[in-house]
Amino acid sequence: MRAIKAEAAVLLMAALLVGGCGSGGGSPAPSGPGTTSGTVAAGAPAITIKDFEYGAPLTVAPGAVVTVTNMDSAGHTVTADQGQAFDVDVRGSGGTATFTAPTAPGSYPYHCTFHPNMHGTLTVK
Numbered sequence: 001m002r003a004i005k006a007e008a009a010v011l012l013m014a015a016l017l018v019g020g021c022g023s024g025g026g027s028p029a030p031s032g033p034g035t036t037s038g039t040v041a042a043g044a045p046a047i048t049i050k051d052f053e054y055g056a057p058l059t060v061a062p063g064a065v066v067t068v069t070n071m072d073s074a075g076h077t078v079t080a081d082q083g084q085a086f087d088v089d090v091r092g093s094g095g096t097a098t099f100t101a102p103t104a105p106g107s108y109p110y111h112c113t114f115h116p117n118m119h120g121t122l123t124v125k
């Protein structure tokens with residue numbers, strides 16, 4: 001009798017746990033496993049760091065959310081040269097991060113705090 005009761009309790013707890021996981025929001029998956037470059041989302045602004053370079057200059061709308069992908073094994077940052085317009089760490093080996101572009105139109109040079117020779121420019125307009 002006691003054993004059966006305990007078993008029922010365990011089953012109930014398991015059911016609760018499964019239900020909790022299902023309804024609770026997990027962390028949002030940035031772009032899923034096995035990402036192929038350029039398929040983040042149609043029209044979504046993105047910077048892909050590769051070989052210690054930020055790639056082509058990017059122009060975005062004011063306040064746009066920019067996704068940064070780091071294909072290098074080393075970690076990088078996207079840090080605005082002036083003020084604190086934006087500053088994100090991007091883990092290496094395919095790590096991603098997002099930041100919100102400034103709302104004021106203009107040209108925003110940025111760099112990597114780990115590798116000061118890395119430079120890029122974000123244009124907002």
Ligand SMILES: [Cu+2]
Nearest residue numbers: 076112114115
């Ligand atoms: Cu870097």
